[in-house]
Amino acid sequence: MTTGTSRRTVLATGVTGAAALFTGCGGGGDGADGTSASEGTRGAGEALAATADIPVGGGRIFKDRKVVVTQPQEGEFKAFSAVCTHRACLVSTVADGTINCPCHGSRFSITDGAVEHGPAQVPLPAEQITISGNSIQLG
Template sequence: MPAKPTTGEPTTTNRPRRDVLCGLAVALIAPGALAACSDNSTPSGGNTPSPTGGGSPTGGGTAGVLSPLAAIPEGGGRLVDQSDGTQLLLVRPSANEVKAFDPKCTHQGVPVNPPSNGVITCPQHGSQFDGKTGATRKGPATRPLREVAVKVDGQNVVLA
């Protein structure tokens, strides 16, 4: 038989279901919200992509580089992490064209998946966006994904 906690804290089996679910929701949602709220370097609350390109495995790593062009499949895309904690969805409609979108679904802010068969899909409620333009194809989202200006510079994708 397990020992009772001596700290006066309830065990997880004694916690109300609502407390556990609220804790989980905060853990999943708050990191992005806290990062946006705590970033005082930009007047927009941290929603502006970093020009440094980030140093994560999914980001560029070289100053100003978002991604090598070769890392973005033609007709597909990939999510890249930025040094400020934000992400961008880079899509490659054609060999020499790359577009970037804020990957937050315009319905409830859940990160969307990279395009598959020309469609960007939100995994939470099934909203669909055009893989080339970010335009809404199917709700519940009613607004397109927000485009971020990028350009191809040699063999890399950088902010425009």
């Protein structure tokens, strides 16, 4: 009789360990989504960006927080969900006064989130932001 570990046990343990490793390593903050490592922890009420990071007449998408911040006019900041109301894709660009979804071509106004071009029929929901000095905070 041999005592020891079966191949099945070794494989199961390896898979469980790998899952734990990957779970513990999420949210790298490497800037691949357009954010910088200096933006800190991804919680509400913490600095999202500097006001200077949001172009006048444009905006910036924060994929990890699923929010887009726009500056329709100098000093006027707005925030909307970055989840398209058509099929829940994340919007990908802000250009020419619209927030744009890559999946089916929906475009939303940077001023109020209204649908500028379908197939979406529902505006992007507004998100709460606070401006404190030169810092934009979510929530």
